Amino acid sequence: MQRTYAGTLLVAALVGCNAGVRTSGAPATTVSFGGATLDHEQLRRVLADMPKGGDLHNHMSGSVYAESYVRWAAEDGVCIVRATATSVRGPCAQMSDRVPATQVLADSALQRDIIDAWSMRAWNPARESGADHFFATFAKFSVAASGARFGDMVAEDASRAAAQHVSYLELMANPEGSSISRLGTRAGMSTDFAAMRARIDGMGLHDSLVAISRMIDRAEARERELLRCGTPQADAGCTVVVRYLYQVIRSRPPEQVFAQILAGYEIQAVDPRVVGFNLVAPEHGDVAVRDFSLHMSMIDKLHGDFPTAHITLHAGELAVGVFSAEQLASGLDPAAVLRSHIRQSVEAGHAERIGHGVDVLGEEDSAGLLREMAQRHILVEIALTSNDLILGVRGAQHPLHAYLAAGVPVALATDDPGVSRSDMTQEFVKAVEEQQLDYPTLKRMVRSSLEHAFAEPAVKARLQAQLEADLIRFERDHIR
Numbered sequence: 001m002q003r004t005y006a007g008t009l010l011v012a013a014l015v016g017c018n019a020g021v022r023t024s025g026a027p028a029t030t031v032s033f034g035g036a037t038l039d040h041e042q043l044r045r046v047l048a049d050m051p052k053g054g055d056l057h058n059h060m061s062g063s064v065y066a067e068s069y070v071r072w073a074a075e076d077g078v079c080i081v082r083a084t085a086t087s088v089r090g091p092c093a094q095m096s097d098r099v100p101a102t103q104v105l106a107d108s109a110l111q112r113d114i115i116d117a118w119s120m121r122a123w124n125p126a127r128e129s130g131a132d133h134f135f136a137t138f139a140k141f142s143v144a145a146s147g148a149r150f151g152d153m154v155a156e157d158a159s160r161a162a163a164q165h166v167s168y169l170e171l172m173a174n175p176e177g178s179s180i181s182r183l184g185t186r187a188g189m190s191t192d193f194a195a196m197r198a199r200i201d202g203m204g205l206h207d208s209l210v211a212i213s214r215m216i217d218r219a220e221a222r223e224r225e226l227l228r229c230g231t232p233q234a235d236a237g238c239t240v241v242v243r244y245l246y247q248v249i250r251s252r253p254p255e256q257v258f259a260q261i262l263a264g265y266e267i268q269a270v271d272p273r274v275v276g277f278n279l280v281a282p283e284h285g286d287v288a289v290r291d292f293s294l295h296m297s298m299i300d301k302l303h304g305d306f307p308t309a310h311i312t313l314h315a316g317e318l319a320v321g322v323f324s325a326e327q328l329a330s331g332l333d334p335a336a337v338l339r340s341h342i343r344q345s346v347e348a349g350h351a352e353r354i355g356h357g358v359d360v361l362g363e364e365d366s367a368g369l370l371r372e373m374a375q376r377h378i379l380v381e382i383a384l385t386s387n388d389l390i391l392g393v394r395g396a397q398h399p400l401h402a403y404l405a406a407g408v409p410v411a412l413a414t415d416d417p418g419v420s421r422s423d424m425t426q427e428f429v430k431a432v433e434e435q436q437l438d439y440p441t442l443k444r445m446v447r448s449s450l451e452h453a454f455a456e457p458a459v460k461a462r463l464q465a466q467l468e469a470d471l472i473r474f475e476r477d478h479i480r
């Protein structure tokens with residue numbers, strides 16, 4: 001069970017050398033960890049071996065490394081528009097500005113440019129903001145990341161997780177594309193959410209959800225094939241438990257967001273592998289800002305119909321500097337936006353977990369909010385690399401210690417490890433080097449990741465028992 005999935009060999013090698021991503025300031029030369037004094041490479045080796053529980057915040061399309069997307073694009077006959085480094089459907093010969101992706105594999109300079117455009121590898125903050133470069137990557141590789149590669153993505157994620165002792169993944173995806181959004185368009189917007197729900201259900205939403213379930217069946221069959229599960233050569237990724245979170249794209253018109261939120265609730269009963277939903281797309285975007293409270297009221301209203309459904313919400317993935325000059329010129333007040341998204345997500349959005357929560361100290365009555373989150377055991381999914389690259393928030397600016405001091409449960413997560421050129425081990429390294437966390441705190445966070453997983457109770461109990469056994473092994477080898 002220890003063979004490595006061939007498709008991730010390259011990834012493992014890249015991750016090992018941090019893949020050329022700008023790092024946020026020079027780390028301390030040595031740190032004290034687990035009773036030893038370790039330099040950066042020693043710390044990375046120890047933390048690579050640490051059992052890490054679950055990665056609860058991981059967008060599937062952003063989790064895959066650009067090298068894999070280029071390879072799949074070449075195999076799938078996808079073309080690349082050279083000027084914009086954007087993947088488009090073939091045939092390529094009809095248009096002079098595009099080349100077959102096979103040519104990218106054969107041309108190392110072109111390959112370098114594409115990988116830089118599809119990730120944060122050579123991002124230059126003097127040319128564009130981290131948020132702009134980061135979010136632009138998704139449109140560039142989207143054709144290479146087609147639904148036909150769903151199973152390949154799961155295989156890459158599971159194999160990489162196993163190699164870092166991550167036993168559980170919740171992958172965010174919306175594999176159906178736009179079909180459910182279109183039901184929302186057909187239904188039209190109304191303030192009568194019950195009537196909207198009835199119309200969308202009546203249009204056959206259930207059939208679309210069954211179709212998603214079939215896509216997951218096919219993806220997992222492909223994953224098992226790629227990882228050779230059930231054979232003597234099985235990749236260790238076969239042991240990783242994978243669950244899914246349905247992604248609601250909040251930059252879309254309200255009637256489409258409503259249809260997707262409804263789908264996020266209903267699919268949990270159709271397919272138990274889809275264990276919750278989340279709202280995605282940049283929280284600082286115009287529509288996300290304008291409709292934030294409307295989205296929360298949609299979730300709140302439907303929650304009455306699905307009281308046991310799981311919800312985790314991106315909230316507070318904001319910093320004053322993330323808003324564009326156009327937004328500021330149009331009168332947007334960043335402080336006003338930063339004042340309430342986390343509280344709204346907890347109180348109206350019924351979030352059991354919060355993604356990022358970076359701006360919590362800018363919220364109105366942040367002390368009261370932190371107390372409320374601790375009391376209600378609302379976990380914050382902390383993504384240090386992503387927050388550094390997208391928001392420029394790092395080190396002492398990050399509120400991780402405020403959450404810890406308030407007793408709010410936290411767990412480390414990768415967010416978009418392919419785009420960020422990171423992995424879970426890097427998140428742990430940053431937690432020690434940049435946040436000065438000690439081993440007992442990391443261990444508590446690892447346990448929290450499984451306690452707050454949305455997987456069914458029997459699976460969680462099994463993973464938790466395995467984690468305790470793995471921690472004993474790790475401590476025997478590495479902790480004094």
Ligand SMILES: [Zn+2]
Nearest residue numbers: 059314355415
């Ligand atoms: Zn995210």
